[in-house]
Amino acid sequence: NATRRPLMAGNWKMNCNHLEANLLVQKLAASLTEKQLTEVETVVLPPFTALRTVQTVVDGDKLLIGYGAQDLSPHAAGAYTGDVSGPMLAKLGCSYVVVGHSERRAYHHEDDGAVNAKVKAALAHGLTPILCVGEGLDVREQGGHVAHCRDQLDGALQRLTAEQATSVVVAYEPVWAIGTGKTATPEDAQEVCAAVRERLAERYGQDTADQIRILYGGSVKASNVAAIMAKPDVDGALVGGASLDAEEFAQICRFP
Numbered sequence: 001n002a003t004r005r006p007l008m009a010g011n012w013k014m015n016c017n018h019l020e021a022n023l024l025v026q027k028l029a030a031s032l033t034e035k036q037l038t039e040v041e042t043v044v045l046p047p048f049t050a051l052r053t054v055q056t057v058v059d060g061d062k063l064l065i066g067y068g069a070q071d072l073s074p075h076a077a078g079a080y081t082g083d084v085s086g087p088m089l090a091k092l093g094c095s096y097v098v099v100g101h102s103e104r105r106a107y108h109h110e111d112d113g114a115v116n117a118k119v120k121a122a123l124a125h126g127l128t129p130i131l132c133v134g135e136g137l138d139v140r141e142q143g144g145h146v147a148h149c150r151d152q153l154d155g156a157l158q159r160l161t162a163e164q165a166t167s168v169v170v171a172y173e174p175v176w177a178i179g180t181g182k183t184a185t186p187e188d189a190q191e192v193c194a195a196v197r198e199r200l201a202e203r204y205g206q207d208t209a210d211q212i213r214i215l216y217g218g219s220v221k222a223s224n225v226a227a228i229m230a231k232p233d234v235d236g237a238l239v240g241g242a243s244l245d246a247e248e249f250a251q252i253c254r255f256p
């Protein structure tokens with residue numbers, strides 16, 4: 001869709017110390033032209049411990065690369081040992097934060113209420129939440145994937161205004177395709193991304209739904225990105241494993 005700027009976001013997960021992060025972001029920048037970085041929004045999502053380093057590289061070299069975190073606390077400050085707040089991320093120049101990744105939902109028992117609180121915290125502090133939804137293999141095999149993603153979307157967006165919703169990015173990530181090498185077909189991705197947009201239109205009106213970017217995530221590689229991006233409701237990709245290789249991620253960002 002011509003009105004929505006494509007977004008490629010690299011989720012580094014728990015990889016790269018700050019020295020490795022320095023190298024990776026510099027290599028990535030060197031592999032992309034200013035024109036490419038203008039056409040396709042390119043974002044990296046390092047671990048918390050590398051954010052300051054990425055900020056220094058991006059600011060120092062005036063790179064057209066955005067960055068953000070992989071999670072945030074629903075609280076702004078206080079006695080929450082081990083957590084990192086929205087204001088802290090905003091102060092580091094983050095523009096994005098992943099919320100509700102399936103790994104957080106599974107390993108940290110984040111439910112829709114927790115995800116909703118984090119979406120609100122991100123928005124309250126000027127961060128764009130990349131809200132992840134997606135079904136497991138059992139749900140997919142029973143044909144419940146669309147309903148499952150719609151329910152997760154509803155849960156995460158509770159009591160949000162249309163204006164707030166405009167500032168959200170949604171990522172459809174089928175859990176069975178994450179880190180497995182098993183990509184959903186472009187048609188599978190389109191089916192759910194279209195259903196997500198339809199639900200957004202029911203909630204906030206078609207104009208708002210048409211502005212919201214919806215990404216696909218799950219074993220996206222340089223070799224399969226073009227076919228996925230050709231689908232009308234897919235506006236970008238959330239890329240895990242392949243984002244750790246600067247040249248491969250640059251190739252993904254050069255998909256057009």
Ligand code: PEP
Nearest residue numbers: 178179217218219240241
């Ligand atoms: C992810 O975890 O967001 C992801 C899509 O991972 P991968 O690309 O490695 O499947």
